[in-house]
Amino acid sequence: MTATKKLIECVPNFSEGRDPTKIEKIVQPFRGKEGVKLLDYQRDQNHNRMVVTVVGEPQALRQSLVEAVGIAVEQIDMTKHEGQHPRMGAVDVVPFIPIRNVTMAEAVAFSKAVAREIAERYNLPIFLYEASASTPARQNLAVVRKGQFEGMPEKLKQLEWKPDFGPDHVHPTAGVTAVGARMPLVAFNVNLGTDNLEIANQIALKVRHISGGLRFCKGIGVELKDRGIVQVSMNMTDYTKTALYRALELVRIEARRYGVNVVGSEIVGLVPMEALIDTAVYYMGIENFSINQVLEARLME
């Protein structure tokens, strides 16, 4: 067995969530292509934004994406765009996620090659972000996007905000795009047997990275009003280094301080199987387990 098919996920965000005709045109390049699988696309009318989830082999994925970006640049006029979600371009952000037989270094190199191609082909200024960022100041998308579409012309005049690829001025109708590689995000929420939001917030503080907790964990307290409970809502930003069970057990430990029990948990959206298998291996104490023992891992070789 020498086949090692490489798989990369891409979750491009397009600034069009209302016009079904435009949406279908943009999504079209991801359909029915050998080596590319469109898993999902969700549009939000309030956000006026569409999030596409697609997985593919690198070259096929690249071709589809470059094509879709071209259509979005043509179809979306940012000078007329309004919506609740922060945005700076027609193709607002393009994250690439290594899925199978791809290292993060390879995903970064891939993201840069794609960024260069779309910059040159469509005359789009590109900021590299996350693991692909050219400086630490550009890692965080919120910082890169600050000022949004309307503020970009001023922002790009600053030396420290010269784009990584493409022209050093904003595309008149398509704005600016962020491209980068990152680990898969897992949205993992732990429910608590209390309606006290302050307790969830206090626990989130202890568990999340920024305030002293786990390195690859973001978190806030959230109220589930219909159920009369609260939850610690987390984004696990690298489950290979900060395992889901560790976050769960830390929440449980902190909750004891308040005499509160963990009453359940949830995973929102997609999760790589390894994040859950890792957790099963921990709780069952399975010794010397290899992911190659998982039938589906072998099927995807």
Add this chain to the structure above:
Amino acid sequence: MTATKKLIECVPNFSEGRDPTKIEKIVQPFRGKEGVKLLDYQRDQNHNRMVVTVVGEPQALRQSLVEAVGIAVEQIDMTKHEGQHPRMGAVDVVPFIPIRNVTMAEAVAFSKAVAREIAERYNLPIFLYEASASTPARQNLAVVRKGQFEGMPEKLKQLEWKPDFGPDHVHPTAGVTAVGARMPLVAFNVNLGTDNLEIANQIALKVRHISGGLRFCKGIGVELKDRGIVQVSMNMTDYTKTALYRALELVRIEARRYGVNVVGSEIVGLVPMEALIDTAVYYMGIENFSINQVLEARLME
């Protein structure tokens, strides 16, 4: 997304574990075929037997298997076969296992169609076993195989052992073959913090089906001499109905009686991802989880 690729696993056992030339000939039909993936083949010289693990789409898998059976019938002479493992034919047993988008009923129908084809094409008497068995007495392979190759001529003379397909006499050099559908087996062992084999045996008695335990669990006590511990060695015969975590927790509960702790566990060989994900979902108390949230499940649609 309407694609629903059907996948069936097949683990045929061939009575040749010594001659590399014959082994390669038999395995050849599973290589480089569209829609068929050879995951593994292991030969055992003492057993003089080879176990092939292959997964494929039904029609492609069927063609490869029929071809391999033909080669094995041609290459293996059971009148000269000797080895430690019980065996009754050149193609001793052919289990089919539903993996994806295939029900057990479909796997049974598929196994019968394949059985009929190899019976007619190669003049092989076939017993259907496990879920495909035509009578309860034929479910258990050990019962079907009792008497082995040398005893089959006498056995087939009995009315209750008339083969399900093919001639009602033994193939002179290839003997008899068992074909059937079954659930994936998971070999799951739980290690105990004691060197007392009697304790492992007593716990196995409580946990396994035959003596009053879990419906889809077989088990015995085993000594791990090099580590100075014992284990409850289990075969989980339907993890969708008897979950791994339930067997583990029952072993833990029974071990308390002896003041013995569970010190680890192991999974031998392949395991379907759902068996472990199910376990993770239990231990983390994940609510409303769907296997469709697993990225790899989506990729295999």
